[in-house]
Amino acid sequence: xxxxxxxxxxxxxxxxxxxxxxxxxxxxxxxxxxxxxxxxxxxxxxxxxxxxxxxxxxxxxxxxxxxxxxxxxxxxxxxxxxxxxxxxxxxxxxxxxxxxxxxxxxxxxxxxx
Amino acid sequence: xxxxxxxxxxxxxxxxxxxxxxxxxxxxxxxxxxxxxxxxxxxxxxxxxxxxxxxxxxxxxxxxxxxxxxxxxxxxxxxxxxxxxxxxxxxxxxxxxxxxxxxxxxxxxxxx
Numbered sequence: 001x002x003x004x005x006x007x008x009x010x011x012x013x014x015x016x017x018x019x020x021x022x023x024x025x026x027x028x029x030x031x032x033x034x035x036x037x038x039x040x041x042x043x044x045x046x047x048x049x050x051x052x053x054x055x056x057x058x059x060x061x062x063x064x065x066x067x068x069x070x071x072x073x074x075x076x077x078x079x080x081x082x083x084x085x086x087x088x089x090x091x092x093x094x095x096x097x098x099x100x101x102x103x104x105x106x107x108x109x110x111x112x113x
Numbered sequence: 114x115x116x117x118x119x120x121x122x123x124x125x126x127x128x129x130x131x132x133x134x135x136x137x138x139x140x141x142x143x144x145x146x147x148x149x150x151x152x153x154x155x156x157x158x159x160x161x162x163x164x165x166x167x168x169x170x171x172x173x174x175x176x177x178x179x180x181x182x183x184x185x186x187x188x189x190x191x192x193x194x195x196x197x198x199x200x201x202x203x204x205x206x207x208x209x210x211x212x213x214x215x216x217x218x219x220x221x222x223x224x225x
Contacts, residue, residue, distance in 0.1 A: 104156030
């Protein structure tokens with residue numbers, strides 16, 4: 001299996017622009033998680049889905065952030081408008097059933113100038 | 114609420130030294146416990162896990178034992194290598210969900 005796939009790997013954008021991060025989970029996994037990692041705040045869970053349905057979005061920082069999962073093999077995290085404080089590495093992870101073993105993608109490093 | 118506390122780093126060791134990274138968790142429910150490792154520029158990888166008290170997880174020479182009486186899950190390795198240099202995260206499941214609660218991470222550097 002190719003593992004969790006994220007794109008792009010790096011994104012540099014200007015403040016105010018829309019940013020879309022993409023994730024393809026491992027085939028057959030029914031849970032998908034979006035995390036944000038910064039030096040100051042560590043690893044934060046933003047939102048997670050089960051069978052394409054958002055279950056808990058309490059970690060989404062504000063209305064500028066939105067996430068969708070239109071099907072079992074694709075999810076997006078969108079930031080509109082982006083701000084410099086959104087600069088971070090964003091990880092997608094997936095898991096199967098109740099194993100709780102999450103498999104992480106390589107991350108997208110976002111820089112907002 | 115559910116939380117995990119790890120020893121603060123960074124930790125610097127010489128090759129072949131003994132490694133311990135402490136991790137304690139809040140004693141709510143019956144969590145599963147995990148250690149993840151993050152190599153530079155990569156995502157987190159599951160290193161080992163334990164699902165109930167007294168279980169020992171092991172992988173690549175690393176071990177950790179689920180200690181309910183001390184609410185601990187310390188990571189150990191008898192002889193570290195330069196290639197073990199990474200950030201290590203302790204995590205627990207959060208009751209009633211598939212969420213994981215992560216510690217802040219401990220950076221390990223192993224010098225030749």
